[in-house]
Amino acid sequence: MSQPHDVLIIGTGITGLSAAKHSLQNGLSTVTMEALLPGGLVTNVNELDGEIQGSGSDIAAALMLEVHKLGAKNINATAASIERDAEMLAVTSDAGRHLARTVIIASGARLRRLGIPGEAEFEDRGVSHCADCDGPFYKDQNVVVVGGGDSAAQEALVLSEFARQVHLVHRGANFKARQHLVDRLTDHPNIVIHWRAQVEAVLGDRSVRAVRVREADGPAAGEISCTGFFPYVGLEPSCEFVPEAVLRDAGGLLLTDANLRTAMPGVFAAGAVRSGFGGLLKHSVAEGVTAAESACAFIRS
Numbered sequence: 683m684s685q686p687h688d689v690l691i692i693g694t695g696i697t698g699l700s701a702a703k704h705s706l707q708n709g710l711s712t713v714t715m716e717a718l719l720p721g722g723l724v725t726n727v728n729e730l731d732g733e734i735q736g737s738g739s740d741i742a743a744a745l746m747l748e749v750h751k752l753g754a755k756n757i758n759a760t761a762a763s764i765e766r767d768a769e770m771l772a773v774t775s776d777a778g779r780h781l782a783r784t785v786i787i788a789s790g791a792r793l794r795r796l797g798i799p800g801e802a803e804f805e806d807r808g809v810s811h812c813a814d815c816d817g818p819f820y821k822d823q824n825v826v827v828v829g830g831g832d833s834a835a836q837e838a839l840v841l842s843e844f845a846r847q848v849h850l851v852h853r854g855a856n857f858k859a860r861q862h863l864v865d866r867l868t869d870h871p872n873i874v875i876h877w878r879a880q881v882e883a884v885l886g887d888r889s890v891r892a893v894r895v896r897e898a899d900g901p902a903a904g905e906i907s908c909t910g911f912f913p914y915v916g917l918e919p920s921c922e923f924v925p926e927a928v929l930r931d932a933g934g935l936l937l938t939d940a941n942l943r944t945a946m947p948g949v950f951a952a953g954a955v956r957s958g959f960g961g962l963l964k965h966s967v968a969e970g971v972t973a974a975e976s977a978c979a980f981i982r983s
């Protein structure tokens with residue numbers, strides 16, 4: 683078992699890295715734990731939209747470097763549980779049991795699956811979750827994007843630079859995406875919007891060849907020919923390892939107070955895993971700072 687740290691941060695997306703930076707700047711011994719590579723959801727976004735601009739991987743790499751220079755250690759492992767151990771908190775992972783005075787949960791979220799026939803079967807054979815990575819493979823082909831929020835709008839615009847036609851299928855009659863993204867979608871020369879429509883199945887043989895779509899007002903389901911299918915229908919929190927003592931909202935997101943304290947003393951939650959998170963990188967940075975401040979106050983109280 684390793685020496686106890688002041689702060690153990692689960693997840694090194696932009697929230698976790700921001701928390702680590704601030705915690706180290708406050709003089710706290712800090713360790714991060716990451717299941718995959720650092721950067722989280724924005725790693726594959728080449729052109730960020732919003733107040734923080736540039737490429738997601740560049741921003742994550744710059745933060746990583748700062749955190750590394752400040753002396754953070756990273757455990758490359760998946761957190762499996764958090765429990766109280768006398769005066770400490772114990773986080774168990776596939777790399778062992780780690781003690782800390784405080785824990786910041788910054789484990790973010792993953793893209794929600796539609797759960798329709800063909801979606802899992804054609805994963806990486808036409809079904810993709812990364813427009814920036816896979817867009818160039820669909821040059822002059824037809825692709826289908828599903829969703830009505832920022833991610834769907836942003837990724838449809840990325841794909842429109844490569845694809846012959848982007849079909850954007852949205853079950854609602856209005857977009858939830860921010861207005862400047864909606865403005866760019868409307869009247870776009872190679873984006874066709876299918877309002878009040880739902881994809882029922884992904885069809886193909888060795889790879890995707892079409893999707894079956896039902897329009898709310900249409901008489902029967904029809905097909906859209908496509909070789910690429912990109913669902914962006916929201917996020918689900920990555921918090922299976924978090925104990926029941928940390929309360930959730932109806933959508934499974936972690937509940938905190940304004941100082942990002944959960945119901946479990948010494949455990950804080952920030953970023954995309956948290957109920958009430960604003961959704962953008964500027965919110966990740968701000969919440970990382972608040973969680974580190976709260977952890978610092980807890981230790982010094």
Ligand SMILES: Cc1cc2nc3c(=O)[nH]c(=O)nc-3n(C[C@H](O)[C@H](O)[C@H](O)COP(=O)(O)OP(=O)(O)OC[C@H]3O[C@@H](n4cnc5c(N)ncnc54)[C@H](O)[C@@H]3O)c2cc1C
Pocket residue numbers: 692693694695696697698715716717718719720721722723724727729730731732733734759760761762788789790791792833836837920923952953954955961962963964966
């Ligand atoms: C497609 C898409 C495009 C976006 N584009 C923009 C944009 O242009 N501008 C903008 O401002 N925002 C954008 N966002 C929003 C932005 O991505 C989020 O606000 C931000 O990334 C949330 O960061 P996070 O650190 O809270 O979570 P995440 O980015 O999800 O990071 C969580 C990290 O925790 C790790 N983790 C999870 N579970 C465990 C575990 N059990 N143990 C250890 N590690 C674990 C994950 O591997 C991950 O690295 C976009 C989001 C999406 C989905």
